Amino acid sequence: MLWNTLLLALRSIRRNLMRSFLTVLGIVIGVAAVITMVTLGKGATRSVTEQIASMGSNLVIVMPGQRFGPGAVPGAPFKNADAEAVRSQIAGARLVAPIVTQGATAVYQANNWSTVVTGSSDDYFEVGNWEIAAGRGFTEAEERAGKAVCVIGETVREKLFGRLHNPVGSEIRIRQFACEVIGLLKAKGQSSMGADQDDIVVMPLRTVQRRMSGSQDVSRLSISVKDSASIDAVKVQLAELLRERRKLDENEDDDFRVMDTRQIAETLTATTRILTMLLGAVAAVSLLVGGIGIMNIMLVSVTERTREIGIRLAIGALEREVLLQFLIEAVVLSSLGGLVGIALATAASIGLSSLMSLPYLFDPGINLLSFLFSAAIGVVFGYFPARRAAGLNPIDALRHE
């Protein structure tokens, strides 16, 4: 009975190609949209998480000024002495990297590239989770003397030296002085904000202050905390120390900000999560629209199908055979639509992910969920009108107008 009913179901699908096609199409579009949107959202979230991990763990960043935008409180930059004070007085701080940045053009032979020069200590590499791919970091002597040495990022290497050339030992020109390349950083890729993290030249702090900025200013401090449990305590201590050093009255607000990576991570992931939900909601609407399309097709064909059911019953089909046939039709069409939708979504997700340089993550949960939802729509709208018709007296089904 099952075999014959399957035959009848497949014949019926083939016979009503347009109806079958429209049903499948509705499911394909809905399923593909939902899966693609959610997969891209997950990729974006993962990308952000990876970026945050690449910033380094247990990281606390201190910047002058409070708030951005209107109502921002400007703050005086930090000085070298502030970094020293943090280093010597905050027990929980493992490494302290004072940072100053300057825009500059780097030149090597005929190539030049506009980049950002960062002045810091050797700790900068460890605090910022940088790996040195070739060469070395700064020695203490170089830092103290403010020697013209630099460690460059992958983008700068590519632009000045080409992809294959080992830059270590070469000299590049930054503004008016020549600078020896002593190290090359391992590539990190884009940041979550889309900035190229590898577009960087790092020099000892004193070198930048003497030869470029001409002051003792430090634009921010990156601090690596010994263990994550003490982050909050370190932040409080930092705030107290800096308030004292910046001579703030008790009733004055902080004119600096202390942030840790967890906070940054929370802000960024909250944003991407909202975006993912938004995309998912839009996609869910398309799944719903697809479902309504299927419902329309099914309801429009109910009259014809009711008569068909009457004919089948009259020539001796059992009610359960008719129902099984309709159930098989619905399941076959919905499953086909679901599978094509998943295939389409996979192709679209992989394509769009690489286009937007996001990681592609296959999410079995959303694939299964959309598939089941589409199958449910197909079965509900394909099967239930049939169930009503098959319960009629054959003559009433035959006479259905």
Next chain:
Amino acid sequence: MSQAAALIQFSGITKTYGRGQAAFQALKGIDLTVQAGDFVAVMGPSGSGKSTAMNILGCLDTPSGGSYLFEGVRVETLSRNDRALLRRHYLGFVFQGFNLLARTTALENVELPLIYRGEPRAARHAAARAALAQVGLAGWEHHTPAELSGGQQQRVAIARAIVTRPHVLLADEPTGNLDTRTSEEIMDLIVSLNRDQGITVLMVTHEPDMAAFARRVVRFVDGRVESDASNGEAG
């Protein structure tokens, strides 16, 4: 009446539509006996209950009261499934509106009852082709109803009805949608099925010309049998 057990025996069959004050009694107690091999034309004006009686005979509808014996089986006690099986194994139907499956070839329409019977593919095809040949449609197996004339569609419907070698062929106004010449061809076909294969035929019609092909004419008026007589010339 004959001594042998009748093929069909209606006793006091009633059918009421609706309930309460809106109730309408379409059949007011029908007694009718049909012997195997007979050819009965059921006539009567519109609303006389002839089609209702036919639908009950064909187990497409259920009576409100009375008793219906089909080959000795009490039909009104059968379940929905058993009635379907009775249709599957003993009855064939021809309708005024043909009732073929759309976009489905003649062959597939005719083999449909055999699929429900679970016949293997080869036997099914052979039987369907033979039935189509018998109604004069050899070579038309792969045409869909839309590609066939009304008379041809009705022939396909007849082929579908007889492919299972039913005991009874129930025809409800089989020529109602056809012109006179085609109608006579269809009637000749039905007569030959009755005469050569011994299929009992019950045919509803309101055209005396068509009723003339039957051996016996039963007249319905207002939900009752008004007359029941042998047809002299067909006898």
